[in-house]
Amino acid sequence: MSIADKLTTIAGNQHRIYQAGYDKGKEEGGGSAEDYEKGVEDGKKAEYDAFWDAYQENGNRKNYRYAFYRSYWNDTNFKPKYNITPNAADGQYIFQNCAVTDMKSILERQGVTIDFSKATSLYYCFANAMVTHLPELNCASCTNFQNMFIGCSNLVSIDKITISEKATGAYLQLMFTSCDSLEHIIFDGVIAANGLDVHWSTKLTHDSLMSIINTLADKSTDTSGTAWCVTLGTENLAKLTDAEKAIATGKGWTLA
Amino acid sequence: MIETTIKVNDTMSMTKLTASDGMVLTNDTIYGNEIYLGLNDSPSNWHEIPESEVPSVDDYPSLEEELADAKDALKILGVE
Numbered sequence A: 001m002s003i004a005d006k007l008t009t010i011a012g013n014q015h016r017i018y019q020a021g022y023d024k025g026k027e028e029g030g031g032s033a034e035d036y037e038k039g040v041e042d043g044k045k046a047e048y049d050a051f052w053d054a055y056q057e058n059g060n061r062k063n064y065r066y067a068f069y070r071s072y073w074n075d076t077n078f079k080p081k082y083n084i085t086p087n088a089a090d091g092q093y094i095f096q097n098c099a100v101t102d103m104k105s106i107l108e109r110q111g112v113t114i115d116f117s118k119a120t121s122l123y124y125c126f127a128n129a130m131v132t133h134l135p136e137l138n139c140a141s142c143t144n145f146q147n148m149f150i151g152c153s154n155l156v157s158i159d160k161i162t163i164s165e166k167a168t169g170a171y172l173q174l175m176f177t178s179c180d181s182l183e184h185i186i187f188d189g190v191i192a193a194n195g196l197d198v199h200w201s202t203k204l205t206h207d208s209l210m211s212i213i214n215t216l217a218d219k220s221t222d223t224s225g226t227a228w229c230v231t232l233g234t235e236n237l238a239k240l241t242d243a244e245k246a247i248a249t250g251k252g253w254t255l256a
Numbered sequence B: 001m002i003e004t005t006i007k008v009n010d011t012m013s014m015t016k017l018t019a020s021d022g023m024v025l026t027n028d029t030i031y032g033n034e035i036y037l038g039l040n041d042s043p044s045n046w047h048e049i050p051e052s053e054v055p056s057v058d059d060y061p062s063l064e065e066e067l068a069d070a071k072d073a074l075k076i077l078g079v080e
Helices: A003-012 A014-029 A033-055 A103-110 A206-215 A242-250 B063-076
Strands: A133-138 A157-163 A184-189 B002-007 B013-018 B023-026 B034-036 B047-050
Touching: A103 A133, A184 A206, A206 A242, A242 B013, A242 B034
Parallel strands: A133 A157, A157 A184
Antiparallel strands: B002 B013, B013 B034, B023 B047
């Protein structure tokens, strides 16, 4: 049964839930309105638990590839019960084309988190998703960020994203392609990989830009001949003073 | 291309390259209208090209790649 079918079945079971609640209430307490409502709530909870316990393997699921893929996942039915904790390369495609918007608020309401601390690849993780707000993302183990947020044109904020020296190659270059609405993102850790490009995100705050500047690794003594570059774009460069830009250039990074 | 030295303070200066009208600066990997050179970078690493020659960054997967991805997804989800 596809995810769409499972979700449709749950919705279709509403009538049976109500009837079961009513029957139970009538049997136990004479059928009061309170008994009826409790029965309904118990039924909904049982249905929720059954689905999410299975879908997230009682919290033990590690392979989350495609887990919330495509637009049949939305703000109404995205109600994870356990933390989302992909392992190794199993963080790829998780939310590609997903229609969930304020993921940060939903996760807070559910009391769960997205834990990327063990993911080594987040390739296309949120590609073309409709997400608007994301919480802190610990990506310190990740080496491949290619196209992670490509096409997230509604994305407004990421509370914090932690990157470490494990991120190598040019995988940061297309990470934020077409993130036209992005205003706030705080980088933490160390940006040691070449080619970060945020020029699509012309609304980035000064604090966001400075978090990039301040987390750039010191390449001033690098003798490899590599041209270390970060592309902020003309609009974002204009938000920085010469002294702030010089923090990056002094560390051996060219700003475009 | 215009090359400008910006004095940041008594001990630090920075080199800025500005593209001519209708042109973009590139080192064949990175593109920009204004380039602030890193400590070990050099103006000789950068040259101008017409704006029309800047490669497209619309690097979305092709339709065939999307369809292949969708099929993989359905297999992983156990639908087919």
